[in-house]
Amino acid sequence: MTDSASSPQLITWQTLGRAALQALLDEAGAPLHLEDCDLEGGDFSRLDLRGCHFTRCAIMEASFAGAALGDTHWISCRGRQADFKAADVTDSVFEKCDLNNTNWRRAKLGASSFTHCKLTGAHLEDAATLGLTFADTLLIGAFLQGMSFRKCLLQGLDFSDADLVGADFREAVFIGGSLRNANLQDCRFDGTDLREVDLGGLKLIDARPFRGATISSAQAAMLLHELGLTVLD
Template sequence: MTATDSITDTAPDRVAIDQLVRTGQPVTLTQCDLQGLDLSGLDMVGWHFQRCNLAGTAFERAVLEDARFTSCRAGAARFDGAEMSDITIDGGDFSNAGFRRAVLSSARIAGCKMTGANLTDARTDGIGLQDVLLVLAVLPKLSLRKAVLRQVNFSEADLSQCDFRDAVFEGCSLRDANLTDSRFEGADLRGADLGGVRLTDAGRFRGAVISKQQAADLLGQMGLRVL
């Protein structure tokens, strides 16, 4: 078996996946149904999951470094404690998936729906996010320091104690997010929707850059106009 092995249109069980893992080579799974399988603890470095059904699949404590997930359906999948450094998630639906304590260092996530995902205590240094829907996601204490965030929707997400220092927001939304004790020093928030932020809460953005319109919206709450 070689690194170019590809399995297509099958529904392998845990035994079959174990056999693939034992080869020690990356495998590409295309349009495979892994729904609900327990794949926890497996070493799947460099594997490629392409248009697979991963709904409810357990990858807890799995080793998934440099793995790729392309257009997968992974609602409620569990990646808690998984090693996921340098992974790529391109498209797909990971709504309500669990990434608690997962290592997502230098991960690249784009074009993905992650509504309600839980990243509590995940390591995210160097992560890249573009066109990601994180509405209602649970992201406390997440580090996105110096990140460039493009088209990321954090509406109503739990962002308490997050580190956004020196981050750049481009076409993002923080509308009605929980920003308690989050840090924004040096962040560029001119490309963020700050809807729902009250002037009394504006101290959270001390040291950040905002636009004249954003400042006017905040001051408008006091009946003042910025001309």
């Protein structure tokens, strides 16, 4: 039996449903490393998958609702419309994954990270996100109401058309990325550095949440242009 502190047991090129995956877990007695496996459409809700690794796996429309997914690693997985509702995904890593239109409502995402991922249309309402980080990730049209990005370094995040109502960006620093046409109602930007982010589509009348933020002269000119004013040097 594999010791739980050792590397996860490698399983490759298998199509796995709930029963088959549970049997592999029971046999190994330790986390698994699933590589190039097909879990599409499977029901894995409430399973204990802590410490497992998923590399280039197909998890489209699979359900991990209520599952124990702490300390998992997901690399280059295809997970369109997968369901992580109410799952415990604490301390997990997602890299280069397609997670468009996924459901993370009420999930525990503390200290997890998403890097080079696609989360277009993802739902993260009421998720526990303390210490959650994103980098170079698409969050276009995502539902992120009330999330805190306070004091975060936000690198290459595309929030275009996202629902950010009530989000906290105080003292955050944007490096590239976009807030184009995002819903910024009741957001807080006190002390935020917005000089490198795309603010296209923003109207000056909508700029009140940006009170206390730092913007560039080009961004200021763009906002004034919305009022029909021209800024001359």
